Amino acid sequence: MSTANPTPLVIARGLEKAFGDFLAVAGVDFQIDRGESFGFLGPNGAGKTSTMRMIAAMSPNTGGSLEVLGRNPATDGAAIRARLGVVPQEDTLDAELTVTDNLFVYGRYFDLPKATIRRRITELLDFAQLADRADAKVDALSGGMKRRLTIARSLISEPELLILDEPTTGLDPQARHLLWDRLYRLKSQGVTQIITTHYMDEAEQLCDRLVVMDKGRIVAEGSPRSLIAEHSTREVLELRYGHDEQASHGAQLADLAERIEVLPERVLLYVHDGDAALAEVHRRGLQPEGALVRRSTLEDVFLRLTGRTLVD
Amino acid sequence: MTEVGVAPARLGWPCWRRAWWVHLFLYRRLWRGSLSTSLLFPVLYLAALGVGLGSLVNHHTGSVDGVSYLDFLAPGLLAATVFQVIIGESSYPVMARVRWDKTYFAMLASPLSVSDLVIGHLLWLAVRAGIVAATFLAVMAAFGTVASPFALGCLPLAMLCGVAYGAPMSAYAITTESEQGFPMIYRFVVIPLFLFSGTFYPISQLPRALQFVAQVTPLSHAVSLSRMCTLGIFHPVQALIDLGYLTVLLVVGVVAAHRAFTKRLWR
Numbered sequence: 001m002s003t004a005n006p007t008p009l010v011i012a013r014g015l016e017k018a019f020g021d022f023l024a025v026a027g028v029d030f031q032i033d034r035g036e037s038f039g040f041l042g043p044n045g046a047g048k049t050s051t052m053r054m055i056a057a058m059s060p061n062t063g064g065s066l067e068v069l070g071r072n073p074a075t076d077g078a079a080i081r082a083r084l085g086v087v088p089q090e091d092t093l094d095a096e097l098t099v100t101d102n103l104f105v106y107g108r109y110f111d112l113p114k115a116t117i118r119r120r121i122t123e124l125l126d127f128a129q130l131a132d133r134a135d136a137k138v139d140a141l142s143g144g145m146k147r148r149l150t151i152a153r154s155l156i157s158e159p160e161l162l163i164l165d166e167p168t169t170g171l172d173p174q175a176r177h178l179l180w181d182r183l184y185r186l187k188s189q190g191v192t193q194i195i196t197t198h199y200m201d202e203a204e205q206l207c208d209r210l211v212v213m214d215k216g217r218i219v220a221e222g223s224p225r226s227l228i229a230e231h232s233t234r235e236v237l238e239l240r241y242g243h244d245e246q247a248s249h250g251a252q253l254a255d256l257a258e259r260i261e262v263l264p265e266r267v268l269l270y271v272h273d274g275d276a277a278l279a280e281v282h283r284r285g286l287q288p289e290g291a292l293v294r295r296s297t298l299e300d301v302f303l304r305l306t307g308r309t310l311v312d
Numbered sequence: 313m314t315e316v317g318v319a320p321a322r323l324g325w326p327c328w329r330r331a332w333w334v335h336l337f338l339y340r341r342l343w344r345g346s347l348s349t350s351l352l353f354p355v356l357y358l359a360a361l362g363v364g365l366g367s368l369v370n371h372h373t374g375s376v377d378g379v380s381y382l383d384f385l386a387p388g389l390l391a392a393t394v395f396q397v398i399i400g401e402s403s404y405p406v407m408a409r410v411r412w413d414k415t416y417f418a419m420l421a422s423p424l425s426v427s428d429l430v431i432g433h434l435l436w437l438a439v440r441a442g443i444v445a446a447t448f449l450a451v452m453a454a455f456g457t458v459a460s461p462f463a464l465g466c467l468p469l470a471m472l473c474g475v476a477y478g479a480p481m482s483a484y485a486i487t488t489e490s491e492q493g494f495p496m497i498y499r500f501v502v503i504p505l506f507l508f509s510g511t512f513y514p515i516s517q518l519p520r521a522l523q524f525v526a527q528v529t530p531l532s533h534a535v536s537l538s539r540m541c542t543l544g545i546f547h548p549v550q551a552l553i554d555l556g557y558l559t560v561l562l563v564v565g566v567v568a569a570h571r572a573f574t575k576r577l578w579r
Contacts, residue, residue: 019579056421058417058420058421059578059579060578060579077425078327078423078424078425079423081421081422081423082422082423084421086421088414088417088418088421090414090417092413092414092415092417092418093413093415093418094338094413094415094418095413096338096341096342097338097341101337101341105334105337106418106422108330108333108334108337109330109331109334109419109422109423109424110422110423111330111423153418154421157422
């Protein structure tokens with residue numbers, strides 16, 4: 001019944017979050033449909049976490065409107081949170097308790113019957129590959145294990161909407177791929193997911209649709225593929241020259257590409273056909289020390305939209 | 313407006329009870345760590361001061377306020393112990409839940425609200441204080457210094473003190489930027505009150521200025537009430553003053569704690 005319901009799970013209109021004079025979220029509009037994986041991308045301080053916290057009914061909005069699961073988070077927070085799973089940026093586990101106890105206590109916050117919690121703990125420990133650490137204290141777990149436990153914990157209430165704030169930051173590649181695998185499985189079970197991440201490959205893998213935020217605003221929106229098509233070229237030719245040749249060679253190549261970026265160590269040519277462009281570079285006698293043709297990625301889009309300057 | 317989704321959440325069991333329950337759960341898991349100190353402390357103090365020093369006092373003055381030194385000292389120490397434990401329970405653990413483990417934020421991602429957290433925390437402090445008082449009373453009984461069945465009044469008194477002392481301290485702990493203030497509070501508030509609130513000798517023995525300080529600070533009132541209970545000797549006017557003081561402190565503390573928790577956690 002509910003899967004056929006076309007009403008979006010989350011609707012934000014002109015959503016704002018101010019901390020004193022600082023506007024962390026400066027009026028954003030988006031809507032998230034049931035069953036989709038929706039990403040928030042952006043550099044540190046872009047307002048992603050503030051937006052996520054408002055959706056999770058953990059932080060009041062200071063402007064605009066927000067509706068989550070058909071309710072207003074400001075007045076109906078408890079009823080919304082009862083149907084959410086939240087994976088915060090930091091693990092927020094109780095270090096003194098065991099793995100099992102952490103899950104048990106969390107299940108009780110949702111007022112689940114004890115027998116139900118016990119059954120789900122068994123399933124979730126398998127899901128997170130932590131079954132052999134069930135009685136270990138959280139203090140003794142590795143970073144990756146804690147992260148998996150935090151994710152398992154967010155599922156104890158069988159949420160309809162899962163909110164993941166940088167779920168794989170600090171994980172090794174094995175743990176990341178394991179987690180992606182688990183998130184696909186949840187998606188196939190119909191769990192809507194909202195994800196922030198710094199990893200563009202992760203966003204390409206996981207998100208059906210995403211927005212790029214910068215300085216509290218949404219600067220682009222679409223599927224990973226459409227964002228690449230809209231904001232970058234099909235391919236990128238990366239050339240490396242000697243340090244003092246970069247700038248002058250770059251100037252001579254500008255007409256070859258839709259867009260060119262001369263970085264301290266590389267010249268990037270945004271082109272439709274990388275191999276053809278490279279052949280033309282050679283024909284002009286501008287032999288590079290190194291050359292690489294690759295597909296455009298979300299990272300190119302991200303850097304174009306949010307700039308290469310470090311934020312903090 | 314169209315309702316999205318399926319069954320509404322089961323919100324029957326009041327949320328604050330879950331926030332309270334988790335403290336009991338933690339205590340059941342970790343009580344062994346605190347029991348040795350909460351048993352050892354009264355045994356050591358009652359033996360060393362009550363029996364040891366007390367024999368000297370009794371030998372010189374006969375009695376203190378008409379009772380043996382041990383009988384005089386024990387209820388004061390009971391109140392002072394509750395005070396110390398509750399200040400401790402309202403300092404580092406509160407900071408850990410908001411700054412280090414950040415488990416308050418995990419709780420707030422569930423249906424629990426900030427008010428639930430505050431109520432759960434303060435009720436837990438009441439229970440914790442009751443446990444401390446009960447343990448202390450048991451040790452006192454073993455020393456043969458529980459003179460009256462009214463001594464059981466120390467339990468509700470301790471629970472009142474648990475909230476009255478714990479609420480303002482928790483309000484401070486949740487908002488302070490670093491833990492550096494805690495040792496200062498211990499050195500400049502807890503220890504002086506421990507020594508000058510009539511625990512070891514009647515306040516009347518102090519110079520006027522210090523008597524005044526003792527009367528406006530919170531511990532002396534718990535010491536006074538605790539002593540009335542275990543000795544079974546009541547001074548109605550003093551009892552009303554003491555109870556009034558602690559009640560006002562409790563109300564002000566709870567309001568301050570609720571404001572401070574909301575300011576820190578709901579933003």
